[in-house]
Amino acid sequence: MTTLSRKCVPFTPFDGELSKATVAIVTSGGVHLKEQEPFNIADDLGDLTFRIIPEDADSSELMVTHHHYNHTDADRDINVVFPLDVLRDLKEEGFIRELARKHVGYMGYTMQLKAMYEGTAPEIANEIDRGSRADVVLLTGG
């Protein structure tokens, strides 16, 4: 299980070249596929779950469920918080090599910080580590 450090900045050097790198997006912006279960915005404690977004997801099939920021712009163009098409452009121009197999969306609002920190975050890290083949991760909020 991947562990997360509280004591220091968990800085991992990147020794490679971006043009040879596979990139995953992890967003706290509440992004998920329309066909996936929306995040639970009715629970005042927040939602500790996350959604896996496959590399071939059509951006028109993505949506936002999050009630702690104004996602009107993301509703029009998901790339403002989840730049999947942007990464496709960067792949096309040779700036990066590949999009990761898996990307992750979760709702970055919770009153259960300990559970988020000790449960959800390492689970997301493991998904990325084991299943996405990502060399680097781009993190976005809302």
Next chain:
Amino acid sequence: MRGIPTVLITVSPEVSAQMRPPRALYPKGFGVGNSTGRPGMRELQRAVVRDALLLLTENTRPGEVVTREYPDYGEQYEPPRVKAGR
């Protein structure tokens, strides 16, 4: 243990800095909900994502949020502040 290099795009630099992200880009004046820019501004979105990824190859200071300006974004917003006393 193997780590995964990350870079954050934040529109709330003061709030994000509290979490001491390994690398972070603040596109100055971008509003919440506009991490890479406004809808349909693909060239701007590409520029922001390129700059964020480039931080992976630069000698950034861990925990520091790097601010860059993108005039094409247009109207600027004040970022959320950390509440006093926290």
